[in-house]
Amino acid sequence: MGPVLILYYSRHGATAQLARAISMGVEAAGHSALLRTVPPISSDPNAERPDDPSQGPPYVTLDDLRDCSALALGSPTRFGNMAAPMKHFIDSTSGLWLDGALINKPACVFTSTSSLHGGQETTLLSMALPLLHHGMVIAGIPYSEPALHSTTSGGTPYGVTHVAHSNTSTLTTDEKSLCLAQGKRLAQLASALHAQATKGDAL
Template identity: 40%
Template sequence: MKILIPFYSTYGHTYQMAQAVAEGAKKVDGADVELRRIPETMPEDTLEEIGALEAQEAFADVPECTIDDLENADAIIFGTPTRFGNMAGQMRQFLDTTGALWQEGKLVGTVGSVFASTATQHGGQETTLRNFHTTLLHHGMIVVGLPYSFSGLTEMDEISGGTPYGATTLADADGSRMPSENELNAARFQGEHVAKITAKQVQS
């Protein structure tokens, strides 16, 4: 059972969430979990100017995602930062190359899920996830979110990400805030939840 986690990350927040998703998925027997990096499209000098070049060194050794990776997966859990209430352009550009998979129905029945990062508490977490789900549904994927059986969704003692559509984290406008333990736990729960559902699909 292959669980693929393709992520795009600018400053490392989505990467940290992807690692937590992988931790959760690996708890399920038979799960072969792989992290894959969505290719960067910004020029290196731009990355350096916005202070992201050094941050991206932390996950530079993660292999880039390919179309074949998607086709060979039983479940795909995508991770993306938010850009104005939608997925990052890097992720959109990558998904726009999956037309051949769509034409041939290669992802029909594949389990799909999404997690995200936003700068602010109301920065488009839910719209990003829901907008992303549209692409998964066009591919015929089985969309899985983050159920309320994860008690952290009702956390009221701290400012925290987390939606029934998928795990999220808050980065702050300057990127200084890293994922909290509650947000990482949400990602772990989502990874395990998706892997359990996928196991049932593979066995049926």
């Protein structure tokens, strides 16, 4: 059984904070977490793609996606949508789609904005669309999580979020609680679906 892949793009560190907190939830559920990122892209056609990230986890490969048991996909919001570097990578996964490599794997999405009404929910929903095309099973956050009722910052039933006022990457208590819950739920779903597939049962 493969690890839970936590794939994200982060400019100022807020989305990275969410990714690390989700990974803690995955590991708390007894599953291994694999943190990966994507390279930046530039509007300059002559700009070179960096070979390695200057800091943080390695760049993702298609094999990382193929081999994972579940996926957490994160990006900051750009005009109500995922950032271009993440969209660029997702658009390169058509080979996995042709192979059906991600069918029936659970997935969740997460994002960060600099303002309270910065397009978090549209970003989460648009990030889920290509995962649905891949046949993945989307896992949100149920309202049985108390922090979803008490949060005055980030947090939605569509996935965990962070409000990075003044570019602060420090998660609130509720945001971190929801990240942990999201990671645990994703890992538990991955284990359950893997066990079901091992027994030969259909979804």
